[in-house]
Amino acid sequence: MNRTKNNLSLGNRLWPRSLHAQLALLSGLMLAITIALYGWYTAREQSAIAEKTILMEIHTLAQNLATASADYLVVRDFASLEQILIQSAEFPGVLSIQVTDAGGRRVGDVVRTENNAPARVRFGEPPLTPPALSDSGGSIVQREADRLAVWRPVASGGILGWVRIEHSLRTIGEIRGQIRKSSLIAVVLAILASTALLLAFLGRPMRAIRRATVFAQKLDELRGNKIPVDRTTVEIEQLGEALNEASARLLDSESRLNHLAHHDPLTNLPNRLLFIDRLHQAISQAQRLKNPVALLFLDLDRFKVINDTLGHTIGDQLLKEAGHRLSVIVRDGDTFARLGGDEFNIILTYMSHAQDAATVAKKLLDLLSQPFVVEGHELFITASIGITLFPTDGAEAQTLLKNADAAMYRAKEQGGNQYQFYSPIMTIKAHERLAMETGLRHALERAEFAMYYQPQVDLRTGEIVGMEALIRWLHPTWGIISPTDFIPLAEQTGMIVPIGEWVLRTACAQNKAWQSAGFPPMKMGVNLSSRQLREKDLVKMVDRVLGETGLEPRFLELELTESLIIPNAEPTIETLRDIRAMGVQIAIDDFGTGHSYLNYLKHFPVDKLKIDTSFIRNIATDPSDAAIASAIILLAHNLGLKVIAEGVETEEQMAFLRRNRCDQIQGCFFSPAVPGEAMTQFLREGRPFFPHIADSHLG
Ligand SMILES: Nc1nc2c(ncn2[C@@H]2O[C@H](COP(=O)(O)OP(=O)(O)OP(=O)(O)O)[C@@H](O)[C@H]2O)c(=O)[nH]1
Ligand SMILES: [Mg+2]
Structure with missing residues (x-):
């Protein structure tokens, strides 16, 4: 601002910077110029008219005098001539009048002094030089600085002499001066008047502009x-x-x-920023009013599968609809937010007691139990909910959130589709999980994993027809860790990918080794996790491992859990088709526990169903388990699939399955999963391995 001011030229500095003053000055100037121009023009016109009038009058006077003089000159009556000249000299503005003879000698000469004294006769002046005659023989005008001299020949037959009248031009100057003076006064008055008028008229709009400026500034x-x-x-x-x-x-x-x-753009629900803010508010209010506050941490179960199999767009849509559906539980003062990913978080205030939180959690799970229809896909989702209470489970927002997360994790560990209240043991578990995660990162390089094998027996022949390869983590201090404890962690952290490849390679190599050692060839079942199924180069990896170990594809069977089957999951189906095209077989694990998309089963490239252990356990005693198991066997056979029962532990279970024409069984009834060397020993002991169960044996 200052710089601009300093840079202003002198002209700019004199010129006012306010629009108001500029307008006033400009209009004043314009009016002044107009009046001045008009004054100048009028003065010029007026003086021209005055000059013309004077000239005409002098001409007339000169003409009259010339006529009168002619006779006097002829009779040389100079005294009478003088009288006429004195009278004529009274004419306003006349300075002097001379009458000469033809040679210019003065015969009459009267003069008036400047101060308007009466005319007097003058003598002894030198002769004058008359001008040349004009063509018309009329008057000749000679102009000097302040006067005019009009010559008129005195004629009567020939030129007798001249009349010369000198006339002052002062009157014309006076007229001009007067006009200039009144113009000047008009100019000054005009400037003053226009400035005053403009100041008065522009005052209001200028004030409005100033108000507008202040308004715009603020x-x-x-x-x-x-x-x-x-x-x-x-x-x-x-x-x-x-x-x-x-x-x-x-x-x-x-x-x-x-x-x-403050909102999540996908669901339009409050985001983390707003949520944390509301949580702080709820906590400080609860401190004052001594009412409990509950924080619910909801995370959808296996949401990744939806994203990976049906695409992110459908995942987004589902999140949106789930958010919309769940948000109905919110009452005034509660907050329902999406903090990110597939997590929804709820703050419950004004609860009468903590159990209200459980009611809300149940309601949330209930709301999710109805399938969602997204772009024609019928989707089932469940969620896990962790609940923390203020002030019991934490005094600060971050602690409450962290503990709710731990409780949610516990709900997931328990199989999902449930809620869990936080308890301090969960924090300990969370620490343990962290330790396990660190250990898991080194387990592969430290060769802490081992493969165990469990035989699969054909119920018709009693022969071992296959093995399921099962991983064990042999930790130097924690001992043997079951895959159910560390595989979910490996899945979450992505470590399942290298571990899965190691499992596949080891199992294939073992199978090939058994074949090379001369044992009858059998299938090797290897579990495939959802995470592996999403890996883009899974097919290439399987192909590479088979190539490296030399195992024929038909001796490999990949097992995937039923929950991986999603309607129209094209990418999954594609991958499975490619794998099957190589000659590798596909089995569905834990059949009967997931959402049975029976309708879609026929589109799935599958060879075998594995009945889940939970149905086998009470098969001999529980009629409904028995019904489910036999239905699955029937279903598999009708679809042209093989069926195997796992977790078979007793003679009764085995007998039931054989009666119902189950193809194969697996379980401790024959053998638990044992290390490779133990299994080699096992195989050496002969075949068919279990002749006593074979149909032929029964006759
Ligand atoms: N479509 C979609 N997916 C998202 C969005 N944000 C996160 N995700 C995905 O949601 C999944 C959430 O991960 P998790 O909750 O850890 O995994 P999950 O498969 O649900 O498994 P669990 O919760 O452990 O049962 C991840 O795969 C994210 O890539 C989103 O805005 N849109
Ligand atoms: Mg999730």
Whole structure:
């Protein structure tokens, strides 16, 4: 600002910077110029007219005198001539009158002094030099600085002499001067009047402009206020309205920005920022009112599978709809938010007691139990919910959130589709999990994994027809860790990918080794996790491992759990088809426990179903388990699939399955999963391995 001021030229500095003053000055100047021009023009015109009039009068006077003089000159009556000259010299503006003979000698000469004294006769002046005669023989005008001299020949037959009248031009100058003076006064008055008028007229709009400027400067502070619109001037009115519109737009975009900053764009639910803020508020209010606050941490179960099999767009849609459906539980004062991913978080205030949180959690799970239909896909989802209470489980927002996460994790560990209240043991578990995760990262390089094998027996022949390869983690200090304890962790951290490849390679190599040692060839079942199934180069990896170990594809069977089967899951189906095209077989594990998309089973490239252990356990005693197991066997056979029962531990279970024409069984009834060397020993002991169960044996 200062720089601009300093850079102003002198002219700019003299020129006022206020529009108001500029307008006043400009209009004053314009009026002054107009009046001055008009004055100058009028003066010129007026003096021209005056000069013309004077000339005409002098001409007439000169003509009259010339006529009168002719006779006097002829009779040489110079005394009478003098009288006429004295009378004529009284004519206003006349300075002197001379009558000469043809040679220019003065025969009569009267003069008037400048101060308007009466005319007097003058003698002894030198002769004059008459001008050359004009063509018309009329008057000849000679102009000097302040006077005119008009010559008129005195003629009567020939030129007798001349009349010369000298006339002052002062009157014309006076006329001019007067006009100039009145013009000047008019100019000054005009400037004063126009300035005063403009100041008066422009005062209001100028005040409106100044108000508008102040308003614009404080637009952000005024937050949607309106400026009173002055409607006396169109431009000012437009300015006022434009400012009001700008103010409204500013408020609007501010509130939109504010909304964006505090809401999740996908679901339009409050985001982490707003959620934490509300949690702080709820806590401080609870401290004052001594009421409990519950924090519910909800995470959808196996949501990744949906994303990976049906695509992110459908995943997004599902999140949106789930958010929408779940948000109905919110009452005034509660907050339902999405903190990210497939997590939804709820703050419950105004609860009468902690158990209310469980009621809400149940309701949330209930709401999810109805399938979602997204772009024609019928999708079943469940969720795991962790609950923390203020002040019991934490005094601060972050602690409550962390503990709710631990409780949610516990609910997942318990199989999902449930809620868990936080208990301090969960924090300990969370620490243990962290330790396990660290250990898991080194387990592969430290060769802490081992493969165990469990035989699969054909119920018709009693022969071992296959093995299921099962991983064990032999930790130097923690001992043997079951895959159910560390595989979920490996899945979450992505470590399942290298571990899975190691499992596949080891199992294939073992199978090949058994074949090379001369044992009858059999299938090797290897479990495939959902995470592996999502790996883009799974097919290549399987192919590579088979190539490296030299195992024929038909001796490999990949097992995947039923929960991986999702309707129209094209990418999964593609992958499985490719694997099957190589000659590798596919079995569905834990059949009967997931959402049975029976309709879709026929599209799935599958060779075998594995009945879940949970149905086998009570097969001999529980009629409904028995019914389910036999239905699965029937279903598999009708679909042209083989069926195997796992977890078979007793003679009765085995007998039931054989009666119901189950193809194969697996379980401790024959052998638990044992290390490779033990299995080699086992195989050496002969075949068919279990002749006593074979159909032929029964006759
Ligand atoms: N479509 C979609 N997916 C998301 C979005 N944000 C996160 N995800 C995915 O949601 C999944 C959430 O991961 P987790 O909850 O750990 O995994 P999960 O498969 O649900 O398994 P569990 O919760 O352990 O049962 C991840 O695969 C993310 O890539 C999103 O905005 N849209
Ligand atoms: Mg999840």
